[in-house]
Amino acid sequence: MGGSRMKRKAMSIIKLLFFLINMVQAGGISLFIYMTTKKICEDDQARVFLGQVDAIPKYPEMIVWSTLLLIALLGCDMLIRETRKEQSGKIIAITLGIDLVCSIVLVWILDFNYNGVILLVFANILVFVNDTKIKYLLIGVATLGYLVADYDLISVSNHLFSVRDYIQYYNETQQQLLFSVYNILGSLNIMIFILYCINIINEQRNTIQEVNEWSRQLQYANDRLKEYNEMTEKMAETRERNRVAREIHDTLGHTLTGVSAGVDACIALVDIDPGQTKKQLEVIAKAVRGGIKDVRSSVSELRADALEHFQLDEAISDMIAEMNSLAGVEVVFHSEVKPFRFSEDEENVVYRIIQEGITNALRHGKATRIQIDARKIDGVLHLTIQDNGCGCKEIKKGFGTKHMKERVAMLGGSIHFSGENGFLIDARIPIRWGEEYD
Numbered sequence: 001m002g003g004s005r006m007k008r009k010a011m012s013i014i015k016l017l018f019f020l021i022n023m024v025q026a027g028g029i030s031l032f033i034y035m036t037t038k039k040i041c042e043d044d045q046a047r048v049f050l051g052q053v054d055a056i057p058k059y060p061e062m063i064v065w066s067t068l069l070l071i072a073l074l075g076c077d078m079l080i081r082e083t084r085k086e087q088s089g090k091i092i093a094i095t096l097g098i099d100l101v102c103s104i105v106l107v108w109i110l111d112f113n114y115n116g117v118i119l120l121v122f123a124n125i126l127v128f129v130n131d132t133k134i135k136y137l138l139i140g141v142a143t144l145g146y147l148v149a150d151y152d153l154i155s156v157s158n159h160l161f162s163v164r165d166y167i168q169y170y171n172e173t174q175q176q177l178l179f180s181v182y183n184i185l186g187s188l189n190i191m192i193f194i195l196y197c198i199n200i201i202n203e204q205r206n207t208i209q210e211v212n213e214w215s216r217q218l219q220y221a222n223d224r225l226k227e228y229n230e231m232t233e234k235m236a237e238t239r240e241r242n243r244v245a246r247e248i249h250d251t252l253g254h255t256l257t258g259v260s261a262g263v264d265a266c267i268a269l270v271d272i273d274p275g276q277t278k279k280q281l282e283v284i285a286k287a288v289r290g291g292i293k294d295v296r297s298s299v300s301e302l303r304a305d306a307l308e309h310f311q312l313d314e315a316i317s318d319m320i321a322e323m324n325s326l327a328g329v330e331v332v333f334h335s336e337v338k339p340f341r342f343s344e345d346e347e348n349v350v351y352r353i354i355q356e357g358i359t360n361a362l363r364h365g366k367a368t369r370i371q372i373d374a375r376k377i378d379g380v381l382h383l384t385i386q387d388n389g390c391g392c393k394e395i396k397k398g399f400g401t402k403h404m405k406e407r408v409a410m411l412g413g414s415i416h417f418s419g420e421n422g423f424l425i426d427a428r429i430p431i432r433w434g435e436e437y438d
Helices: 002-042 046-052 060-084 089-109 117-128 132-148 163-167 172-250 252-269 274-300 305-309 312-327 344-363 399-410
Strands: 330-335 369-377 380-387 414-418 423-430
Touching: 002 046, 002 060, 002 117, 002 163, 002 172, 060 089, 060 117, 089 117, 089 132, 117 132, 117 172, 163 172, 252 274, 312 330, 312 344, 344 369, 344 380, 344 399, 344 423, 399 414, 399 423
Parallel strands: 330 369
Antiparallel strands: 369 380, 380 423, 414 423
C-alpha cells in the first residue's frame, strides 16, 4: 500500500514538472519576444532589425496574453482530470479535446517556435484514454502534429518570426546564455516526457500483473467452489438416500413383514376356519392401507417447498417467472391438462423434472428459450421440455438425468433425452387420474 502511494506521488510530481516546463518555455518565449521587441524600439534599431529577419509578430503583447490564457486553460484541464478521473469518462474526453485544441493554437501563435506542448497532450492521452482504438487514433494525430509542427519545415514555405533571430540581437555573451537556456529547456521537456512515458508503462505493466494475479486467484477459488459444490451434492444425495432407506425400513418394511405373517396365517386357516380367515384378511387390508399412508407421509417430506404453499400450476408459474426475471431467458409453459393437479407424489415428480430441465438448459445448454408442453394421451401425461441451446452429441449420465429417470421410474413411467436440436426431455408419466386412496 505504501509503495503504491509513493508511486502515485512520484507520478504526480512528474506531471507537475512536465506542465511547469511547458508553461515556462511557452510563456518564456512569448515574453522574450515581447521584451526584445520593446528593447529594439527603445534602442531605435527597428529598421536595422527588420532588414535582418524574415518576419516579426504583428502584436507581441497579444501573443503574451494569448499564451498565458492557453496555459491557464491547460492547467485547469489538468486539475479537473486529476480531481475527477475516477468519475465521468465524458469529462476526460472533453478536457483532452480542449488540450489538443489549446496546444495547436499555442503552437500556431508562437509561429511554430515551440511544439513541446504537443508532447504534454500525447502523455495525457496515454494516461487517461482507455479505449485502445481511440487511444491509437489520438496518439497518431498527436505524433503527426508534433512532426509537422516543426519550425524548420513550416518556415520553408511560410514567413515566420524566429526566436533565434531575436536572440541574435543581443551581444555574444548574452546570446550564449539565451541559447543555452532555450536548448536546455527543450531538452529537459523531452527528458521529462520520456520519464513520464516510462512511469506510465511501468504503472500499466504493474496493473496488468495485478489483474492477472487476481484472475488466477479467482479461477482457483472458482475451481475450489466447483469441487465443494460437487462434494456437497454428493453428500446431500447420500444423506437423502439414507433417509429414504430409513423411512422405507421403518414404515414399508414393517408393514410388509406384518402382511407376510398375516398371509401365512390365512394359508393355515383357510381350510379350517374360513370365517377366521376373512377376519385375518380384513386385518391385513387395514395394515396395507396403513402402510400406504406411511409411504405417502415419507414421500410428502420430499416435496418441493413451493408445492407446500401453492398448487402445482401456480408453483410452476412462479418458478418460470423467477427464471425469466433473473436469468433473462424466455420460458414458455403450455398445458392442455386442466386443471393441472395430481397426487402429491406425481406433482413432486412433474415439478422436479421441469425444474431440472430448466436448470440443465441454462447451465449446460446456454439456452435463451425453453418450451414446456404438457398433454394427456391415453391416460398418460406427456411432458416435453425443448430448449434452443447448444445441445450435445453424446449425453453423459449426470446427477440431473439420473434423478429424473429415478423419479419417473418410481411412478412406472419412462423418460428419454435428445441433444440433436437443442436439448429435448420427453417424459411419459402414468397418472392416477382422480384415484384416491383411503
